[in-house]
Amino acid sequence: MISIQRFTERLARLRTITAPGRGITRLAFTDEDWAGRAYMISLMREADLAVREDAFGNVIGRREGTRPDLTPVLCGSHGDSVPEGGNFDGICGTLAAIELAQSMQEDGWQNERPYEAVLFMCEESSRFGAATLGSRAMCGELSPRDLLTYHDKEGRALYDVLKRRGLDPDHIERAKYPVRPAAFFEMHIEQGRVLEHERKKAGVVTGIAAPTRLRFRIHGHPDHSGAAPMTLRHDGLAAAAELILAVERIARSHADPPVVGTASTLRLRPNAINVVPGEVTLGVDIRSISAEAKADTVRRVLDEAEAIGARRQVPFDVDWMSDERPVPIRRDVVDFLMDCCAAEGLPAMTLPSGAGHDAMHWAERCPTGMLFLPCRGGVSHNPDEYAEVEDIAGAARVLERAVRQALQADFHFREEGQQ
Numbered sequence: 001m002i003s004i005q006r007f008t009e010r011l012a013r014l015r016t017i018t019a020p021g022r023g024i025t026r027l028a029f030t031d032e033d034w035a036g037r038a039y040m041i042s043l044m045r046e047a048d049l050a051v052r053e054d055a056f057g058n059v060i061g062r063r064e065g066t067r068p069d070l071t072p073v074l075c076g077s078h079g080d081s082v083p084e085g086g087n088f089d090g091i092c093g094t095l096a097a098i099e100l101a102q103s104m105q106e107d108g109w110q111n112e113r114p115y116e117a118v119l120f121m122c123e124e125s126s127r128f129g130a131a132t133l134g135s136r137a138m139c140g141e142l143s144p145r146d147l148l149t150y151h152d153k154e155g156r157a158l159y160d161v162l163k164r165r166g167l168d169p170d171h172i173e174r175a176k177y178p179v180r181p182a183a184f185f186e187m188h189i190e191q192g193r194v195l196e197h198e199r200k201k202a203g204v205v206t207g208i209a210a211p212t213r214l215r216f217r218i219h220g221h222p223d224h225s226g227a228a229p230m231t232l233r234h235d236g237l238a239a240a241a242e243l244i245l246a247v248e249r250i251a252r253s254h255a256d257p258p259v260v261g262t263a264s265t266l267r268l269r270p271n272a273i274n275v276v277p278g279e280v281t282l283g284v285d286i287r288s289i290s291a292e293a294k295a296d297t298v299r300r301v302l303d304e305a306e307a308i309g310a311r312r313q314v315p316f317d318v319d320w321m322s323d324e325r326p327v328p329i330r331r332d333v334v335d336f337l338m339d340c341c342a343a344e345g346l347p348a349m350t351l352p353s354g355a356g357h358d359a360m361h362w363a364e365r366c367p368t369g370m371l372f373l374p375c376r377g378g379v380s381h382n383p384d385e386y387a388e389v390e391d392i393a394g395a396a397r398v399l400e401r402a403v404r405q406a407l408q409a410d411f412h413f414r415e416e417g418q419q
């Protein structure tokens with residue numbers, strides 16, 4: 001059985017493993033992150049897991065099954081944090097994955113498939129400017145060349161940082177997980193307010209959104225704010241204002257599947273109180289779990305920009321800063337996790353994930369389920385991040401139910417069963 005007391009003690013211990021300052025700071029591969037990792041390894045050993053690490057430093061704790069010939073079920077999350085982050089992001093899911101193994105051990109519950117608890121390294125982009133690198137390594141998406149291109153603020157290449165930790169960046173391909181797992185599960189705090197608002201205790205993720213980021217450079221004409229009559233202006237900021245509202249309106253019009261659109265950055269030149277704004281740079285971030293809904297939104301925003309520019313005679317350019325592909329979660333896995341929530345008596349709902357997670361890399365490779373638990377006020381990446389211990393326990397029980405079923409040799413997700 002899952003021990004919530006043990007879980008609480010471990011959270012308290014991890015709270016002490018941080019760089020000085022507010023909240024939790026365990027940037028990837030720093031001494032603090034490495035100490036947190038060592039602690040997690042000790043917990044895996046305590047749970048009788050056979051621990052190994054891969055070329056990137058990801059830690060995998062294996063509980064052998066009675067059918068070691070079958071592909072394993074994986075469960076895990078990350079251990080690093082953002083600067084001055086909270087004590088729940090990532091580690092709730094990692095501790096849960098380890099707790100599941102300890103619970104199997106203490107219950108004398110025998111798994112047929114092998115079970116592997118995974119601690120992913122470098123999920124946060126805070127240090128090297130790129131996220132979920134541990135999962136990408138395990139999914140065969142990182143080359144030694146990539147490792148040389150990622151640098152931290154001090155100019156250290158990820159490649160060198162891995163070397164200094166005794167890892168093997170030259171053979172990063174060896175980190176690739178050798179088989180298609182039977183399933184992957186990740187439990188994580190929601191990092192948003194939806195569950196709290198809907199008074200639900202668990203959220204089953206239907207897809208992981210990915211951003212398209214556009215930078216508009218709007219070429220207005222800077223004129224004297226007193227001398228230029230209203231009819232003769234080409235106000236870059238007024239044009240941007242129309243576009244900002246258009247982004248909001250167009251994104252709102254996509255309710256199902258939902259799209260979120262944010263005009264999030266703005267730069268003005270000359271930015272003086274007595275000058276009509278000339279050059280304006282506007283950053284727009286558009287996300288959805290539906291590639292079609294996102295593409296439609298982007299197209300309509302671009303059309304609208306075109307129309308505004310023509311009407312106001314303010315030319316503009318667009319740079320595509322990124323255009324990433326959202327990751328859908330299989331419907332049968334979503335239904336399965338919703339059934340597990342119901343069986344545990346936990347009020348649950350489905351929802352998209354606006355943030356990226358390790359799970360998104362696994363979802364492209366194997367049946368993947370992601371379970372959110374509420375966090376107070378939706379606050380995350382912040383020292384005030386907080387989740388109720390009862391909510392962590394509830395989600396962990398759902399996770400345990402799901403994982404134990406998936407560990408049975410004759411278990412199939414619905415779609416696979418039909419094939």
Ligand SMILES: [Zn+2]
Pocket residue numbers: 078089090123188
């Ligand atoms: Zn996280």
